[in-house]
Amino acid sequence: MLWTCAAMLLAMLPHLMRLPILLGVFATSAVIWRAVAAWRHSKPLPTWFRLALTGVAIVAVLSIFQSIIGRGAGSGLLCVMSGLKLLETYRRRDIFICLCLSYFIITIEFLFSQSLATTAWALLAGLTVTAALLNAEDRTAKRGSRQHFKKACLLLLQAIPITAVLFLLFPRLASPIWGAPNSGEARTGLSKTMSPGSISELFIDDSPAFRVTFDGPRPEPQDSYWRGLVMWDYDGFTWERSWAFSRTPVHFEDRPRPSYRYTVTLEPTDQPWLYTLDTPIEVPDNSFLTTDLQLYQSELVSQVLSYSAASIQGFVVKPEFSEIGRRAGLQLPDGYNPKTLALGAEWRSELGDDQAIVRRALNWINSDPFYYTLTPPPLGRNAMDDFLFNTREGYCEHYSSAFVVLMRAAGVPARVVTGYQGGSYNDIGDYLMLRQSDAHAWAEVWLGEGWVRVDPTSAIHPSRVLGGLGGALPASRPSFTSDFWGQFGKSWDAVRNFWNETFLKFRTGDSSSSLSAFGLDQFDQRELSIIMSIAIGLLLGVTLLTLVRKGLPIKSDPARQQWDRFTHRLKRAGMTIPECMGPRHLAAQATRQFPDRAEEIQNLTNTYVALRYGHPEQSPQLAEFARAVAGFQVTKQVK
Amino acid sequence: MATNQVRDPALAGDWPAWLRRFLPTLLGGRRNESLPIEIHRKRILTLPTKRGVLFGAMLFVLLVGGLNYANNPALLLTFLLGAMGLVSLLHGFRNLLHLQVVALRSQPVFAGQPLHLEITIVSPNARPRYGIRLGSGEKAPVTDIEGGGQKEIQFEYPTTRRGWLKLSRLRLFTEYPMGLFVAWTWIDPAGRHLVYPAPEINPPPPPPALGFNEGHAVVSGDEDLVGFRDYRAGDPPRQIAWRASARIDRLMTREVATPRSLERVFDWQELTGMDSEGRISRLTAWVLASARDESPFTLRLPDRTLGPDAGTPHLHRCLRELALYRAPSQSRDSAAESRS
Numbered sequence: 001m002l003w004t005c006a007a008m009l010l011a012m013l014p015h016l017m018r019l020p021i022l023l024g025v026f027a028t029s030a031v032i033w034r035a036v037a038a039w040r041h042s043k044p045l046p047t048w049f050r051l052a053l054t055g056v057a058i059v060a061v062l063s064i065f066q067s068i069i070g071r072g073a074g075s076g077l078l079c080v081m082s083g084l085k086l087l088e089t090y091r092r093r094d095i096f097i098c099l100c101l102s103y104f105i106i107t108i109e110f111l112f113s114q115s116l117a118t119t120a121w122a123l124l125a126g127l128t129v130t131a132a133l134l135n136a137e138d139r140t141a142k143r144g145s146r147q148h149f150k151k152a153c154l155l156l157l158q159a160i161p162i163t164a165v166l167f168l169l170f171p172r173l174a175s176p177i178w179g180a181p182n183s184g185e186a187r188t189g190l191s192k193t194m195s196p197g198s199i200s201e202l203f204i205d206d207s208p209a210f211r212v213t214f215d216g217p218r219p220e221p222q223d224s225y226w227r228g229l230v231m232w233d234y235d236g237f238t239w240e241r242s243w244a245f246s247r248t249p250v251h252f253e254d255r256p257r258p259s260y261r262y263t264v265t266l267e268p269t270d271q272p273w274l275y276t277l278d279t280p281i282e283v284p285d286n287s288f289l290t291t292d293l294q295l296y297q298s299e300l301v302s303q304v305l306s307y308s309a310a311s312i313q314g315f316v317v318k319p320e321f322s323e324i325g326r327r328a329g330l331q332l333p334d335g336y337n338p339k340t341l342a343l344g345a346e347w348r349s350e351l352g353d354d355q356a357i358v359r360r361a362l363n364w365i366n367s368d369p370f371y372y373t374l375t376p377p378p379l380g381r382n383a384m385d386d387f388l389f390n391t392r393e394g395y396c397e398h399y400s401s402a403f404v405v406l407m408r409a410a411g412v413p414a415r416v417v418t419g420y421q422g423g424s425y426n427d428i429g430d431y432l433m434l435r436q437s438d439a440h441a442w443a444e445v446w447l448g449e450g451w452v453r454v455d456p457t458s459a460i461h462p463s464r465v466l467g468g469l470g471g472a473l474p475a476s477r478p479s480f481t482s483d484f485w486g487q488f489g490k491s492w493d494a495v496r497n498f499w500n501e502t503f504l505k506f507r508t509g510d511s512s513s514s515l516s517a518f519g520l521d522q523f524d525q526r527e528l529s530i531i532m533s534i535a536i537g538l539l540l541g542v543t544l545l546t547l548v549r550k551g552l553p554i555k556s557d558p559a560r561q562q563w564d565r566f567t568h569r570l571k572r573a574g575m576t577i578p579e580c581m582g583p584r585h586l587a588a589q590a591t592r593q594f595p596d597r598a599e600e601i602q603n604l605t606n607t608y609v610a611l612r613y614g615h616p617e618q619s620p621q622l623a624e625f626a627r628a629v630a631g632f633q634v635t636k637q638v639k
Numbered sequence: 640m641a642t643n644q645v646r647d648p649a650l651a652g653d654w655p656a657w658l659r660r661f662l663p664t665l666l667g668g669r670r671n672e673s674l675p676i677e678i679h680r681k682r683i684l685t686l687p688t689k690r691g692v693l694f695g696a697m698l699f700v701l702l703v704g705g706l707n708y709a710n711n712p713a714l715l716l717t718f719l720l721g722a723m724g725l726v727s728l729l730h731g732f733r734n735l736l737h738l739q740v741v742a743l744r745s746q747p748v749f750a751g752q753p754l755h756l757e758i759t760i761v762s763p764n765a766r767p768r769y770g771i772r773l774g775s776g777e778k779a780p781v782t783d784i785e786g787g788g789q790k791e792i793q794f795e796y797p798t799t800r801r802g803w804l805k806l807s808r809l810r811l812f813t814e815y816p817m818g819l820f821v822a823w824t825w826i827d828p829a830g831r832h833l834v835y836p837a838p839e840i841n842p843p844p845p846p847p848a849l850g851f852n853e854g855h856a857v858v859s860g861d862e863d864l865v866g867f868r869d870y871r872a873g874d875p876p877r878q879i880a881w882r883a884s885a886r887i888d889r890l891m892t893r894e895v896a897t898p899r900s901l902e903r904v905f906d907w908q909e910l911t912g913m914d915s916e917g918r919i920s921r922l923t924a925w926v927l928a929s930a931r932d933e934s935p936f937t938l939r940l941p942d943r944t945l946g947p948d949a950g951t952p953h954l955h956r957c958l959r960e961l962a963l964y965r966a967p968s969q970s971r972d973s974a975a976e977s978r979s
Contacts, residue, residue, distance in 0.1 A: 092777075093690075096690050096693070096818065097693075100693065100694065100697050103697060103701075103720065104697065104701070106716065107701050107704075107705075107713050107716055107717065110705075110710050110712045110713040110716070111708070111710070111713075114710065114711070114712050118712065119712045119715070122712065122716055123716075123719075126716060126719065126720065130723065130817070133817050133818070134816050134817060136818070137770070137814065137815065137816060137817060137818040138769070138770070139770065139781045140769075140770070140781055140782065140783050142783060143769065143783075151816060155723045155726050155727060155730070155816070155817075156719070156723060158726045159719060159722035159723040159725070159726045160719075160722075162718075162722035162725060162726070163715065163718045163719045163722045166718040166721070166722065167711075167714065167715055167718050170714070170718070172706060172709065173706045173707060173709070177703075177707045178707060303708075303709070303710070503711055503712075504711050504712070506711055536725075540725060540729065543726060543729055544729045544732070544733075547729055547730065547733045548680075548733055548736060
């Protein structure tokens with residue numbers, strides 16, 4: 001019983017770290033109570049009390065999660081119910097049900113995290129639950145727990161080949177039967193709106209956003225801009241995407257050859273947009289490139305996703321609806337930021353040329369005391385006025401927002417782009433790693449033929465960068481140092497990338513899957529299933545033979561072994577030999593039955609008797625006897 | 640109390656021969672095997688238990704969920720658990736393989752009492768066997784056998800009639816290691832076990848010891864007189880010495896030395912008006928009572944006479960004869976009892 005409690009606790013561990021405190025405490029105390037009760041042989045709790053606890057549990061889950069459907073609520077309910085089930089487990093059958101529930105709990109964890117660490121924990125927890133199962137099945141209670149654990153490990157090792165075959169060959173579903181689990185919890189990452197101050201918490205988050213492997217050259221760090229969302233609409237504080245432009249597909253008049261081809265492995269975001277290198281021109285088939293060059297797919301990215309694309313640097317896409325785009329790029333809300341509007345108008349009248357206005361703005365940022373800091377003072381209602389004329393402290397969101405407002409005020413169509421910038425190259429895994437702390441916001445202005453990227457944050461004078469390297473100026477992102485921890489960090493991330501690429505992405509039947517290594521990628525799913533069944537049957541047979549052979553009979557002496565071989569051949573030829581027949585008797589009967597081999601039989605028997613019963617110094621050589629027996633052939637007599 | 644599952648012997652043996660040839664193991668084709676019985680691979684059957692089915696259902700649900708979400712780690716765990724279940728099937732099979740049943744012993748009991756049997760199982764190779772059980776169900780006795788060693792399992796078998804008892808098939812099974820699959824085998828060890836007749840409850844007292852002159856009361860002269868003693872309640876009136884009692888105004892009885900030949904005789908023919916079984920049970924009761932008193936007796940049956948003798952071996956000989964006695968006209972004995 002203690003084993004069962006320990007196994008269930010181990011299974012619930014990751015859930016407890018994620019569940020609300022109340023439910024976690026509930027489940028844990030139920031398990032611990034049961035363990036203590038088992039140790040002290042207390043009586044079970046009365047039924048009414050348990051029913052009351054069940055009611056309380058359901059009410060708690062409902063009130064916290066507002067439903068019992070969904071990942072979070074489901075896992076919470078499962079943990080709590082398993083704990084309650086444990087409280088009423090006093091028979092062997094109930095123990096089995098509890099252990100099955102533990103297996104469930106372990107597997108449910110994979111809905112939340114599929115990392116290498118989680119998988120390793122799951123294997124360990126599964127092993128413990130299996131050991132508890134073996135312990136429950138041991139009715140004589142004479143075998144120790146360590147023996148059960150070793151047996152569970154042995155079962156696991158013997159099960160590995162069959163598991164590999166199943167995993168590689170089992171047919172997968174082309175599309176889900178029912179939808180992806182809704183998370184109920186927020187993921188980190190960029191959101192679909194931007195307002196100055198909204199992504200500050202991302203700058204301290206070093207968790208990976210996505211990894212990119214390049215098929216060919218890599219962009220320079222200062223060109224490493226990864227587009228996410230393009231925001232047009234400003235209400236005085238928040239930037240949002242344009243409803244119309246986000247649904248209009250892009251149209252390339254002449255598509256140039258891309259300079260970079262790459263594959264992005266995106267960590268789950270629970271959002272539908274994908275990131276591409278500026279400027280994308282080739283995108284995956286099942287995705288949608290909008291006219292403002294955002295990339296969307298139909299479902300939320302709730303699992304690690306890999307996709308390939310191609311981009312070209314410095315290409316100005318000629319937009320389709322230029323008039324509409326220009327007008328949308330000049331939209332400004334009324335009644336906000338009058339000083340900024342005045343400055344913009346002043347520049348327009350003074351300079352008149354779009355390019356000059358842009359240069360003027362960038363020079364202004366560079367020369368005037370604008371500071372970069374991750375902890376700027378808050379802004380008031382006229383946020384841009386406050387920023388540009390009062391505080392002059394902020395980070396990329398402030399600068400890009402202010403720049404775009406200023407450009408719009410000066411009559412230059414502009415828009416905000418959010419995404420990631422920079423990244424660090426992991427030479428062990430040969431990929432570029434973009435972290436959440438690389439999140440960035442920049443601007444695009446309409447110059448000449450189309451939209452051109454301008455990053456106002458990079459115009460800040462380097463001497464005015466205050467603290468915080470995350471999300472800072474391009475090309476200032478430090479790469480990993482070559483000390484031990486840097487190497488270790490790189491290796492570990494390379495392992496995680498390998499895990500994502502090879503294991504999590506695996507689908508039976510994919511043409512690019514690792515099955516091609518076995519030459520099996522020509523078969524379709526049905527044929528693969530047949531191959532799988534045959535392979536499993538073979539493996540079971542081999543395992544059985546291995547198991548059965550290990551328990552050899554206790555070795556008799558070698559002479560006896562040869563004699564047994566001899567009698568076995570006689571038996572195969574049709575002679576019936578009772579158990580206790582001595583060698584001489586046997587020889588006599590054999591001679592009667594096979595008169596043509598009489599002499600050989602006699603010689604063999606004499607040799608055997610001498611070997612076995614005679615004096616050691618007079619006995620013939622065992623090897624000769626063995627050879628003689630090997631050469632003895634007798635066929636079944638046809639009567 | 641460990642009770643073997645009792646199968647009606649008639650059920651197992653009446654399949655037509657051609658069917659038995661095709662499904663020997665299932666229909667108990669092996670009858671009356673001489674010990675030692677070796678359980679080789681053709682004898683062992685396996686099936687999932689109820690728990691195994693539940694485990695399979697759980698795996699199915701996990702599989703469907705994993706396939707739906709294309710969650711590779713979940714699929715890996717599901718496949719791993721399924722594979723471990725399959726491998727445990729092989730382990731269960733191997734657990735029974737090559738076991739040898741070498742002995743089946745019992746002590747005789749009276750009809751109606753459960754027969755206590757002890758079956759000895761040997762593990763011939765160096766591998767220990769765990770969780771070997773006899774019978775079926777939750778309460779079947781369980782034992783572990785260490786490698787190369789042997790163990791005895793005690794179990795009981797109900798008895799109803801006297802005579803030779805042939806056990807129906809016994810079921811050796813194991814649910815080792817995970818309880819998901821059960822591997823079992825049927826064994827039908829040869830050998831019969833003796834069941835003594837049930838003694839009559841509250842029998843009348845056994846006939847008194849008779850002297851040389853059968854049929855007459857024991858009143859002898861003074862040849863055998865040993866002395867007088869005080870009258871005790873229950874002394875037969877014949878024994879009272881009236882003249883001596885009159886002399887001393889107290890009742891006295893004659894004490895007579897019991898001659899060696901004055902032993903009890905239990906005669907079949909004397910029990911008139913009873914059927915055979917009634918006679919046998921009454922004779923059994925008398926025989927037991929005499930053995931308790933340690934007094935010698937003679938048992939006279941229509942076909943043989945045993946005694947006069949006293950002591951345990953004589954008792955068991957008599958009980959055996961009573962158990963096996965068959966009147967010439969009886970035809971109702973079952974085939975199991977008639978094998979001798």
